Amino acid sequence: MNREILNARRLLCPLPVIRTQNKIKEMRPGAHLEVICTDPGVMQDIPAWCRIHGHTVLETHSGNHEYVILIEVGGQNG
């Protein structure tokens, strides 16, 4: 499976959401994006953004002050 990694460390929300949004626009449906952040707000904001745009959060985890979200790009990307 094609997986890309987005480094959104040190960015404060909503910038990690904006970077995720812009990255996903370039990706194909079904592709996976791993977003790595340091703002805990992403644990709410990126899943919310994914829900309204039809993308799926496959996994979230955190540790050592980092927050990682794995997203599968939805069928109607845009």
Added chain:
Amino acid sequence: MNTQRKAVALISGGLDSMLAAKTVMDQGIHVEGINFFTGFCVEGHTHAIREKDRAKPKRNNSLWVAEQLGIKLHIIDVIEEYKNVLINPKHGYGAHLNPCLDCKIFMVNKAKQWIAENGFDFIITGEVIGQRPMSQRKDTMPVVARESGADDLLLRPLCARNLTPTLPEREGWIDREKLHDFSGRSRKPQMEMAERYGFHEYSQPAGGCCFLTDKNYSAKLADLWQAHGHKDYELDDVMLLKVGRHIRPAPHFKLIVAREEGEGRFLQGYRKEFVSMAATSHNGPLVLIDGSPSAEDLYLAAGITARYGQGREAEQVDVKITDKDGLERTLRVKPLAKELPQEWYI
């Protein structure tokens, strides 16, 4: 066959834009949301830097509104373009450094560009005549429509019946009679409408959606501009104004003192851009030094740094100074007296 008309709604995260979008959705229009991030938005999670706030993460209200409405939300980074709005507002500032009228014109203009690029028909805002003292007055609302270039593509559903009909109304895409005639500062009609729609837990930020309406934040920004000798800024400059205690003992330098662990961790990320200091003989905060301090100034700053740590009552405290290249040295200082001059606090 009828064409499916499409509108983009400026979604701030507050109640008015939510109700405006809903009013138009109810007329069968396809609505998507747009939200502009200027760097000064209260919706940012800057507060999440602080350790005490981490246990209760705050939602982003514009995303929450979009989810409640079941619409897409496009969040646009306008940090660079917004600088010119803030630095040179044609219509001036409000009570603080808030260029509300120019800001609204800018955002509606950006929305107009967006609808042209994305095949949408018109723009919705949650503006209400008389709701805000600068950008939502009867005399300034036509200025927004005109100077943004949106003209009659700008529909304000909450007060449309008090205004000249717009293109979506004239063309019959929208039934004007189903729009509203709200005016003034009362929130009662909006709250009743929210109740009817079953919208609860909506955001009602007292100072609006922008840090620039905050007196203390604006004072720090004015101080930054004065110290730098110009109004230009980077995103990091405006982010740092939201973090820590800012102390300016002299015009040419200031200290940014972390108030707790979360802020200290955030400020750590700036150690390559600023001289930093922290006590080593006692526990204490990380401090960044902004400006051009002399050796004597650094000695004073070390005394202040010591004053904010656990060695504040000690005779002597060792303070490590790290320059931007990572070179370190240690000063042994006496912590400054308990109270700093009030005028040093920004």
